[in-house]
Amino acid sequence: MESQVKSSVMDAIGDTPVVRLGRLFPGVDVVAKLEYMNPGGSIKDRMVRFMLQSLPAGTAHVVESSSGNTGAALAMASAVLGLRCDVTVPQTTSIEKIKRIRAYGAEVHLCAPEDGRDPAGGYQAVAERLAQGENIHYLDQYRSALNREAHYRDTGPELWRQVAGEVDVFVCGIGSGGTISGIGRYLKEQKPDVVVLGVEPRNSAYRKVVSDVSAEGPFVSVVEGVGKCQASRSFDPDVVDDVVQIADEDALEWCRRLAAEEGILAGGSSGCVAAGIAQLLPQLAGKRVATVFPDSGVYYLSKYF
Numbered sequence: 001m002e003s004q005v006k007s008s009v010m011d012a013i014g015d016t017p018v019v020r021l022g023r024l025f026p027g028v029d030v031v032a033k034l035e036y037m038n039p040g041g042s043i044k045d046r047m048v049r050f051m052l053q054s055l056p057a058g059t060a061h062v063v064e065s066s067s068g069n070t071g072a073a074l075a076m077a078s079a080v081l082g083l084r085c086d087v088t089v090p091q092t093t094s095i096e097k098i099k100r101i102r103a104y105g106a107e108v109h110l111c112a113p114e115d116g117r118d119p120a121g122g123y124q125a126v127a128e129r130l131a132q133g134e135n136i137h138y139l140d141q142y143r144s145a146l147n148r149e150a151h152y153r154d155t156g157p158e159l160w161r162q163v164a165g166e167v168d169v170f171v172c173g174i175g176s177g178g179t180i181s182g183i184g185r186y187l188k189e190q191k192p193d194v195v196v197l198g199v200e201p202r203n204s205a206y207r208k209v210v211s212d213v214s215a216e217g218p219f220v221s222v223v224e225g226v227g228k229c230q231a232s233r234s235f236d237p238d239v240v241d242d243v244v245q246i247a248d249e250d251a252l253e254w255c256r257r258l259a260a261e262e263g264i265l266a267g268g269s270s271g272c273v274a275a276g277i278a279q280l281l282p283q284l285a286g287k288r289v290a291t292v293f294p295d296s297g298v299y300y301l302s303k304y305f
Contacts, residue, residue: 008080009039013049014154018162018290021274023261024254030277030289033159036266036296040076041100042069043155043294047178048077050150051139060084061136065127067114067175067224068097069295070141075104086130088123090114094224096299114229115220141176147234151182159183159290160190167194168287171277173226173269174198174206174243177235179292184239198243199276201227201251206235207243222303223251223268225294250275252304255297259305265297268304 006012016037021030035043048070055062061084064074071087078085085106089098092113101108109130112121119125124142131138141147160167170187172180184196200206203215204227219229231237255271258264270293277289297305 010049010077010080012039013045014038014158018159019262019264021262021264024257024274025277025281028281028284028289029287030284030291031163032264032270033155033162033290033292034264034266035155035292035294036298040069040073041296041299042073043179043292044069044073045076046154047141047147047150048073048139050154051141051144051146052077052081054146056137058135059137061086061133062139063127063131063136064088064139064141065123066141068093068101068299069225070139070176071101071106071108072097072104074139075101075106078106079104086127088127088130090123092222092224094300094303096301097224100299115218141178141234143233145234147176147178148181148185148236151179152186153182155179155292156183156186159292160187163288163290165190166288167191167290169195169197169284169289171197171199171273171280171289171291173273173276173294174200174204174235174240175226175228175232175269177206177232179294181234181236181239183292185236188239195241196239197276197280198240199226199273200243200245201272202245202247204228204245205231206237206240207245209235209237210240210243222248223272224300225267225269226272244276244279246272246275246279254278255304258293259297264293266293267295267297267300269294271304
């Protein structure tokens with residue numbers, strides 16, 4: 001009998017299940033990959049593991065700017081690898097995510113909100129300052145091509161295999177842009193007529209990049225992990241066919257419905273995606289729709305539930 005013992009939690013990342021959302025979307029074939037079942041609690045475990053494979057020799061200290069999940073994934077990996085870890089997050093980040101990062105032994109720096117009013121005090125700017133010095137590496141998920149490459153090489157092939165190549169539409173939330181860019185690219189290479197649709201909160205920047213539709217006002221959202229004032233460099237607009245925007249109240253309603261009707265306690269970004277699918281239903285009839293749910297609602301109990 002072959003041993004199934006993993007050498008560390010890093011080797012336990014991946015092989016997350018895909019489930020059908022038959023109660024929320026009766027009559028439409030919608031499946032979701034439950035990425036909160038990774039050991040660090042989110043899809044960001046995959047990206048961090050992939051990015052750390054390119055860690056410069058001699059690195060003893062890692063830094064990252066994050067809305068929470070990448071920070072937790074990096075803090076978990078740092079605990080395994082014996083690295084010092086600093087994570088910068090917006091001060092609006094849920095207390096559960098902040099405590100989760102600290103629990104791994106990393107230091108958390110609370111920064112200005114993601115409204116663009118204080119760029120020098122924002123989490124990306126602060127991370128850049130913290131990363132100055134020898135043997136320090138800044139992962140920089142928002143500008144690194146390794147972000148989308150991780151999902152092209154890992155998450156995309158895994159999803160394709162799990163659905164046996166039966167997918168017509170891939171719907172995905174857009175935060176750093178790496179997930180939709182990497183998975184979308186892989187799926188389109190396997191099946192060129194796959195439609196890739198992004199979902200984000202209202203007035204976020206990605207819809208304009210894809211379809212040149214201007215925002216109606218400043219970007220402000222209570223939904224963590226999706227939406228940006230400015231599009232990330234990690235995002236590849238050529239992969240995405242269209243982007244829909246969702247009101248915060250709708251995202252949170254569908255987040256709660258996922259828990260109450262499907263038994264899936266997912267985060268606000270997953271609620272945003274579910275609301276997007278509901279909005280798109282008229283054009284999804286007869287198609288297999290696949291999505292990913294990036295993290296757990298456990299990290300937002302004080303904020304959304």
